[in-house]
Amino acid sequence: TPLDCHLMIEDPDRWAPQYVEAGAGSVTFHVEAAAAPVRLAREIRAKGARASMALKPATPIEPYEDLLPELDMLLIMTVEPGFGG
Numbered sequence: 001t002p003l004d005c006h007l008m009i010e011d012p013d014r015w016a017p018q019y020v021e022a023g024a025g026s027v028t029f030h031v032e033a034a035a036a037p038v039r040l041a042r043e044i045r046a047k048g049a050r051a052s053m054a055l056k057p058a059t060p061i062e063p064y065e066d067l068l069p070e071l072d073m074l075l076i077m078t079v080e081p082g083f084g085g
Contacts, residue, residue, distance in 0.1 A: 006054065008081055009033065013040050020047040028052035028075055031064055041070040056080060 004026040005019045012029035013036055019027050027044050031037050031053050044051040050072035055061060057077055068074065 004028070016040055017043055017047055020044055020049040024049055026050040026052060026072070028054050030054045032056060032059060037064070038067055038070055041067065
């Protein structure tokens with residue numbers, strides 16, 4: 001499915017699986033908003049979509065290196081998300 005959903009939302013653990021069920025082929029969640037990023041990535045993949053994680057520019061990647069094998073893509077934002085970004 002060519003639909004890619006980049007979720008810039010609170011509580012992606014709750015909502016991301018529903019995007020897959022609605023037909024998303026790829027779901028990107030922000031690690032800063034995820035309560036359990038490993039579990040979420042596994043759940044997205046188990047439902048048949050590609051799992052992607054986004055990091056804000058100031059978020060270090062080192063704490064999440066062990067999570068990388070659970071992902072299909074890593075998105076590193078170049079601007080701080082928000083109104084101007």
